[in-house]
Amino acid sequence: MAETTHTEFTPNTAPEGEVTDLGDLDEKARLGAPSGAIDRSAAIDGFTEQGESLSAQNAGSEQLGLKKHSHGNAPVVPEASRGERRRSFDLADFPTLTGLEEDWRFTPLKRLRGLHTEELNGSAPSIEVTGAGNVTVETVGRGDARLGASATPEDRVSAAAWHTFTEATVITIPKETVADGEVMVSVTGTHAEAAAQHILITAEAFSKAVVVIDHHGSATLAQNVEIVVGDGADLTVVSVQEWDDDAVHVSSQQAKIGRDARYKHVVVSLGGDLVRLTPSSIFTAPGAEVEMYGLYFADAGQHLEQRLLVDHAVPNCKSRVTYKGALQGAGAHTVWVGDVLIRKAAEGTDTYETNRNLILTDGARADSVPNLEIETGLIEGAGHASATGRFDDEHLFYLMARGIPEVTARRLVVRGFLNEVIQQIKVPSLEERLSESVERELAAGNL
Amino acid sequence: MSTLEIKDLHVSIDTEQGNVPILKGVTLTINTGETHAIMGPNGSGKSTLASTIAGHPRYKVDGGTITLDGEDVLSMSVDERARAGLFLAMQYPVEVPGVTMTNFLRTAKTALDGEAPSLRHWTKDVKTAMAQLRIDADFAQRNVNEGFSGGEKKRVEILQLELFRPRFAILDETDSGLDVDALKVVSEGVNREHSKGEMGTLLITHYTRILRYIKPDFVHVFVAGRIAEQGGPELADQLEAEGYDRFTAQTPVEA
Ligand SMILES: Nc1ncnc2c1ncn2[C@@H]1O[C@H](COP(=O)(O)OP(=O)(O)OP(=O)(O)O)[C@@H](O)[C@H]1O
Ligand SMILES: [Mg+2]
Numbered sequence A: 001m002a003e004t005t006h007t008e009f010t011p012n013t014a015p016e017g018e019v020t021d022l023g024d025l026d027e028k029a030r031l032g033a034p035s036g037a038i039d040r041s042a043a044i045d046g047f048t049e050q051g052e053s054l055s056a057q058n059a060g061s062e063q064l065g066l067k068k069h070s071h072g073n074a075p076v077v078p079e080a081s082r083g084e085r086r087r088s089f090d091l092a093d094f095p096t097l098t099g100l101e102e103d104w105r106f107t108p109l110k111r112l113r114g115l116h117t118e119e120l121n122g123s124a125p126s127i128e129v130t131g132a133g134n135v136t137v138e139t140v141g142r143g144d145a146r147l148g149a150s151a152t153p154e155d156r157v158s159a160a161a162w163h164t165f166t167e168a169t170v171i172t173i174p175k176e177t178v179a180d181g182e183v184m185v186s187v188t189g190t191h192a193e194a195a196a197q198h199i200l201i202t203a204e205a206f207s208k209a210v211v212v213i214d215h216h217g218s219a220t221l222a223q224n225v226e227i228v229v230g231d232g233a234d235l236t237v238v239s240v241q242e243w244d245d246d247a248v249h250v251s252s253q254q255a256k257i258g259r260d261a262r263y264k265h266v267v268v269s270l271g272g273d274l275v276r277l278t279p280s281s282i283f284t285a286p287g288a289e290v291e292m293y294g295l296y297f298a299d300a301g302q303h304l305e306q307r308l309l310v311d312h313a314v315p316n317c318k319s320r321v322t323y324k325g326a327l328q329g330a331g332a333h334t335v336w337v338g339d340v341l342i343r344k345a346a347e348g349t350d351t352y353e354t355n356r357n358l359i360l361t362d363g364a365r366a367d368s369v370p371n372l373e374i375e376t377g378l379i380e381g382a383g384h385a386s387a388t389g390r391f392d393d394e395h396l397f398y399l400m401a402r403g404i405p406e407v408t409a410r411r412l413v414v415r416g417f418l419n420e421v422i423q424q425i426k427v428p429s430l431e432e433r434l435s436e437s438v439e440r441e442l443a444a445g446n447l
Numbered sequence B: 001m002s003t004l005e006i007k008d009l010h011v012s013i014d015t016e017q018g019n020v021p022i023l024k025g026v027t028l029t030i031n032t033g034e035t036h037a038i039m040g041p042n043g044s045g046k047s048t049l050a051s052t053i054a055g056h057p058r059y060k061v062d063g064g065t066i067t068l069d070g071e072d073v074l075s076m077s078v079d080e081r082a083r084a085g086l087f088l089a090m091q092y093p094v095e096v097p098g099v100t101m102t103n104f105l106r107t108a109k110t111a112l113d114g115e116a117p118s119l120r121h122w123t124k125d126v127k128t129a130m131a132q133l134r135i136d137a138d139f140a141q142r143n144v145n146e147g148f149s150g151g152e153k154k155r156v157e158i159l160q161l162e163l164f165r166p167r168f169a170i171l172d173e174t175d176s177g178l179d180v181d182a183l184k185v186v187s188e189g190v191n192r193e194h195s196k197g198e199m200g201t202l203l204i205t206h207y208t209r210i211l212r213y214i215k216p217d218f219v220h221v222f223v224a225g226r227i228a229e230q231g232g233p234e235l236a237d238q239l240e241a242e243g244y245d246r247f248t249a250q251t252p253v254e255a
Helices: A156-164 A393-400 A406-422 A428-444 B046-054 B078-084 B101-113 B119-132 B137-141 B150-164 B180-194 B233-242 B245-250
Strands: A005-007 A047-049 A126-130 A136-141 A167-173 A183-189 A194-203 A208-217 A220-229 A234-243 A248-257 A262-271 A274-283 A289-298 A303-312 A318-327 A333-342 A350-359 A365-374 A381-390 B003-015 B018-031 B035-039 B059-068 B086-089 B168-172 B200-205 B218-223 B226-231
Touching: A126 A167, A156 A194, A156 A220, A156 A248, A167 A183, A167 A208, A194 A208, A194 A234, A220 A234, A220 A262, A234 A248, A234 A274, A234 A428, A248 A262, A262 A274, A262 A303, A262 A406, A262 A428, A274 A289, A289 A303, A289 A333, A289 A406, A289 A428, A303 A318, A303 A350, A318 A333, A318 A365, A318 A406, A333 A350, A333 A381, A350 A365, A350 A406, A365 A381, A393 A406, A393 B078, A406 A428, A406 B101, B003 B046, B018 B046, B018 B059, B018 B200, B018 B226, B035 B233, B046 B059, B046 B078, B046 B086, B046 B168, B046 B200, B078 B086, B078 B101, B086 B150, B101 B119, B101 B137, B101 B150, B119 B137, B119 B150, B119 B180, B150 B168, B150 B180, B168 B180, B180 B200, B218 B233, B218 B245, B226 B233
Parallel strands: A005 A365, A167 A194, A183 A208, A194 A220, A208 A234, A220 A248, A234 A262, A248 A274, A262 A289, A274 A303, A289 A318, A303 A333, A318 A350, A333 A365, A350 A381, B035 B200, B035 B218, B086 B168, B168 B200
Antiparallel strands: A047 A381, A126 A183, A136 A167, B003 B018, B003 B059, B218 B226
């Protein structure tokens, strides 16, 4: 049986005494404050921690234990700390990609259709904003002073997009305004040439809104979504990727979080040949809370990658990250990298991140890399869990032995698994649509 | 009345060391209303028999037949067998990620009956059955078998037996891992269903203690993939007193 899961686990630069039990596979990988804020949640059966599959039938094909990742023969360029990654508006600051960079090592560059090498001067997907009501929507030139004020590119494609875009869509929820309804940003691609796009979403102080960025059609798109969550604001941003089969989409979605703000970010990646999202939440003042959810369903040949960053740079903020992925079909590949940074000043931080993957067929591969860096011991709690499980013959047998046909059995499992994330969207019409999309994905896999 | 008939069944499994024969000619007939106990030492092939009846893909049938009222069970898929009325309470029920008990039970019932159960009655039936088996109400919202103790898993198997109402129930060591109280509760569940007179029962067990609660009509001693001896309930008492030694001694141990 081919290798189906792979997980690397990187205990990073935590001060001595704060790394607990990293070598113990029976425990959830867990880094915690010495205060004893260690919580050991029960493991889900059918899942094993850190990417190993439970099924006895798969024994031997799985890689047990914590290990260093190797990817081809060439060494990956190491990074001392996630916090030291280069950030710049200048494309020249990012060398040409080789695929050996820490943050590109899982991405098949050949399939980027030139996003990392070419001028991004194709026509960008069209944007139509509806449901705005009391929300301001503008199209502005690249010279607008608000653009780039809150987010700085962290990789070459993001810098290239910044370098090239000509006009940006700016959505502003005015101060103390509760948006009338969901703001739907419909992004429709019609061209295959590499293009750049910039979107700025600002939730001003004490405003409240749900903004859905809904990607479909065909495109080769480098995109920056810049998000500002003002003091006391409550913003939900949902990014849905239901692209056509050939689309390539690389999107940086950086959010700057103000004092006592609430921010929820939801990623739903279903369609496209290669989708690579890098959502970040950067705390800039105390008292804020962030939830980041993700749902991805990769079928044969699809590459769906999500690399997120939660940057706890200030005291007393809270973050929760939950990403769930399902994979089916030969060559389905998903990548989840969850970087959580608790900087020296970030006392009182409370953070937990989880990634779970469900492999439905042979030949699919889920990479899952949680990475927690802790520079202060004075925190409420910090932990992470990563588990990749296989829906195996024993699960199927159990359900079928109760009269449930195979197709229904698989649906039952996947729906149950992914529902947790869909339920977080809280836009009923969208939840319904996405549930249906998931069903379609399942059906398309001939399961 | 229904009949489940097993004739000269030969079953093997493929292992890394090659093909290993496990069942070597099993013949057994169960009618509605009857309770047959199969007793035998560890590794004698009891679970293999149970899993083969249910259609587990790991077991290869090399010869013999299984029929349900004359219908060829071996040609049915796993779910078809269940819909035909066969139910296996498993020795080691698996935990199914992502599926709540409620959702699972309703989906299974719908598949078995060919139509969704009336919601009002169904909810009540589930609640009542859970209460009788002393299963906490909050289990309904938990994922199937996830984090359940060994005893809880067994109770949930019997819960399904009572809700799905099969024509033939095969209980694979449902008694093992149960304390006395749980054993009673579970046995009562089986007896409740059996007393309706519409079910035949194949009770696989290693120990005689469950036979104090569930009275078998026939006892079969299973050794090395065959039925070595059969008789009435008195055979169980004899086994309790003498153990399996007499039978295992008769059968040369295979390497
Ligand atoms: N998947 C398997 N791989 C290898 N050997 C197996 C497998 N399943 C069963 N066997 C072997 O087949 C034989 C019969 O096993 P089976 O589980 O049917 O016995 P059993 O009578 O149910 O035992 P127990 O009382 O321990 O439940 C044993 O020797 C067992 O090791
Ligand atoms: Mg057994």
